[in-house]
Amino acid sequence: MKVVVIGGTGLIGSKLIGRLEEHGHEAVAAAPSTGVNTLTGEGLADVLKGASVVVDVSNSPSFEDAAVLEFFRTSTANLLKAESEAGVAHHVALSVVGTDRLQASGYFRAKQVQEELIKASDVAHTIVHATQFFEFAKGLADGMTDGDTVRLPDARIQPMVSDDVAAAVARASVGDPVNGVVETAGPEVFQLEEFIRMGLAAQNDPRTIVTDPKATYWGAELRENTLLPGSGARLAETRFADWLAQQA
Numbered sequence: 001m002k003v004v005v006i007g008g009t010g011l012i013g014s015k016l017i018g019r020l021e022e023h024g025h026e027a028v029a030a031a032p033s034t035g036v037n038t039l040t041g042e043g044l045a046d047v048l049k050g051a052s053v054v055v056d057v058s059n060s061p062s063f064e065d066a067a068v069l070e071f072f073r074t075s076t077a078n079l080l081k082a083e084s085e086a087g088v089a090h091h092v093a094l095s096v097v098g099t100d101r102l103q104a105s106g107y108f109r110a111k112q113v114q115e116e117l118i119k120a121s122d123v124a125h126t127i128v129h130a131t132q133f134f135e136f137a138k139g140l141a142d143g144m145t146d147g148d149t150v151r152l153p154d155a156r157i158q159p160m161v162s163d164d165v166a167a168a169v170a171r172a173s174v175g176d177p178v179n180g181v182v183e184t185a186g187p188e189v190f191q192l193e194e195f196i197r198m199g200l201a202a203q204n205d206p207r208t209i210v211t212d213p214k215a216t217y218w219g220a221e222l223r224e225n226t227l228l229p230g231s232g233a234r235l236a237e238t239r240f241a242d243w244l245a246q247q248a
Contacts, residue, residue: 065106137199
């Protein structure tokens with residue numbers, strides 16, 4: 001089976017390509033560096049020839065509100081149109097647990113637009129909602145740092161390693177379309193402060209970490225469970241402490 005991976009040269013995409021190839025599928029990495037540009041449509045028709053499944057794990061190069069909205073709206077529309085014309089049977093997209101609850105954030109508004117375009121398309125689909133990645137603990141901290149202090153909302157998080165995200169997307173890619181959302185998450189729930197503290201400590205990062213009731217998450221206020229999946233989520237096995245130990 002030919003599977004085209006949009007964003008196939010990135011963190012999740014490259015892992016996904018490897019998993020699909022291990023199981024005997026023809027996995028094709030599609031990205032600007034391979035001559036495929038979803039924003040302009042360049043290379044889409046050619047790369048989709050003979051494809052049964054298209055997986056979109058791409059991300060916007062800019063998180064500025066207008067730019068990220070333009071990226072997801074335009075690239076998703078171009079991709080779905082090309083898939084329909086090529087007879088692609090299944091569109092799989094990676095999104096984020098809690099997207100619909102984070103609409104005060106420009107990034108998550110753009111992700112919601114992406115999901116709505118997919119649901120309105122005539123291409124059968126599966127949207128994989130994953131929780132935050134272990135690898136992004138420092139990036140989250142950087143986005144919420146004030147001076148030498150990381151100010152975090154009082155909320156819980158159920159993060160997972162990128163390898164397990166890729167595995168979840170791979171399962172969706174070779175399965176039947178659900179024409180809806182499936183959720184995946186890590187095996188443990190942390191307070192956001194605890195997760196960031198563990199991640200920074202492993203890197204000997206000396207910043208002070210506090211829970212601040214006024215802090216936001218990429219511009220959105222959080223309730224305690226905003227970032228947590230529902231009861232039907234498929235849980236991965238890799239634990240954060242074990243992953244940190246492997247990195248060390």
